[in-house]
Amino acid sequence: MAQFVITHGSFKVDGKWLGVGDAIEMEPKEAAKHSDCLISKLEFEAEKAGEAAKQAALKGKAVSK
Amino acid sequence: MPYDRSAFVTRTPQEDIAFDFMVDASAYVADKLFAPKPVDKADKKFYQVDLSKLKLVNIDKGTMAEPDTVDEQLFASNVSLKEKKLGGWVNPRDERDADIKSLLGDARKIKQITNQILIGREYQAAALVTNTANYPTALTSAIASGSRWNEAGGDPEADIITAQEAVRNYIGGGVTPCNAIVMDIACFRKLQTSPNLRTRTMYTKAGPVPQELVQAYLGVDHLFISTGRYSAKLEGIAESLGGFYGADNVVLFKYNPSVALEDVSFGVMALMDSPFWVTVTPDPKRMGPAGPARFVQVGSEWALAPGMVESSSSTKFAAGYLLRTVVA
Numbered sequence: 001m002a003q004f005v006i007t008h009g010s011f012k013v014d015g016k017w018l019g020v021g022d023a024i025e026m027e028p029k030e031a032a033k034h035s036d037c038l039i040s041k042l043e044f045e046a047e048k049a050g051e052a053a054k055q056a057a058l059k060g061k062a063v064s065k
Numbered sequence: 066m067p068y069d070r071s072a073f074v075t076r077t078p079q080e081d082i083a084f085d086f087m088v089d090a091s092a093y094v095a096d097k098l099f100a101p102k103p104v105d106k107a108d109k110k111f112y113q114v115d116l117s118k119l120k121l122v123n124i125d126k127g128t129m130a131e132p133d134t135v136d137e138q139l140f141a142s143n144v145s146l147k148e149k150k151l152g153g154w155v156n157p158r159d160e161r162d163a164d165i166k167s168l169l170g171d172a173r174k175i176k177q178i179t180n181q182i183l184i185g186r187e188y189q190a191a192a193l194v195t196n197t198a199n200y201p202t203a204l205t206s207a208i209a210s211g212s213r214w215n216e217a218g219g220d221p222e223a224d225i226i227t228a229q230e231a232v233r234n235y236i237g238g239g240v241t242p243c244n245a246i247v248m249d250i251a252c253f254r255k256l257q258t259s260p261n262l263r264t265r266t267m268y269t270k271a272g273p274v275p276q277e278l279v280q281a282y283l284g285v286d287h288l289f290i291s292t293g294r295y296s297a298k299l300e301g302i303a304e305s306l307g308g309f310y311g312a313d314n315v316v317l318f319k320y321n322p323s324v325a326l327e328d329v330s331f332g333v334m335a336l337m338d339s340p341f342w343v344t345v346t347p348d349p350k351r352m353g354p355a356g357p358a359r360f361v362q363v364g365s366e367w368a369l370a371p372g373m374v375e376s377s378s379s380t381k382f383a384a385g386y387l388l389r390t391v392v393a
Contacts, residue, residue, distance in 0.1 A: 009204075009207065010203075013211070014211055015220075017206070019202075024209070034197075034389070034390075036197050037205075037207065
């Protein structure tokens, strides 16, 4: 099992509906079927960290002006 | 009957053969998902009303007060027909010598070519409707292991109700905005073994859960089962026969076979009002004892597009819902 984050649509897991941004556990082989709707949690966190760094850099630039 | 015979015309007996074959080809369901709409030119606009018509406005105004205005915003989606055609040879000597001549003549060739065109159309239609990227995020979902419809924890009726509610937020349409479902025969066969559906018939029906009961449980007026098969075989690769819509996808959609351009349906198939052209050309360079070889060409023009989109800036289907991995 590996951790993924939903990026498009929703998933029904154990009778509960999960939506965009929710984490989901799935076999990588199974997750491959939904590659356009899921992203691995590691990748998601790296993207999030990258985005935060970009925002911080932009903020710094705005302050330095 | 998706093809209104009073709206689509044929001009020759050969076009009749192609048209009638298309109408009878019940293995394909593209004409259910994409309602055939006759058009008279290659570029056409399809209009849609946006949600401004649902705006709550102040209606309490006296005689001397000016009324609030009602703005019904229309927007258009451009649809451009694309040309499609295929050809094939008829050998007059083979036809002369055949024990069953009808298998080798022009009519048979026209049907065979039309079938290949329909396979191409079905493939293109399925590629559009089974692609999650073509749906708003609220109109597609996947069922994970344990909740699938042929598993003990599966609940197809509840999942369809959830999907109906999601579509209603986009297109309105009363209690059940979507009145039809498309699924591949492989998916249907698995759904027949759903424990949830079996328990409903175990004391009253012999044999597998029948199609009309599956349709009734899912709460739709039409259950279209795609039985068409195609081979994705390329040169040098082993035969690979399969269905068009995937063995575990279900498309819940608004079926409306009306030919009127303003009527809402999940998808539209803009089709020239004379849907086929057919030519049979003798080739003087290929003569034989039974005359010249004949080249048969069948062609059509169409475009597949959403019948209703999410918004004026979107090309995503709004009058339907894609459920994936519904069966194990």
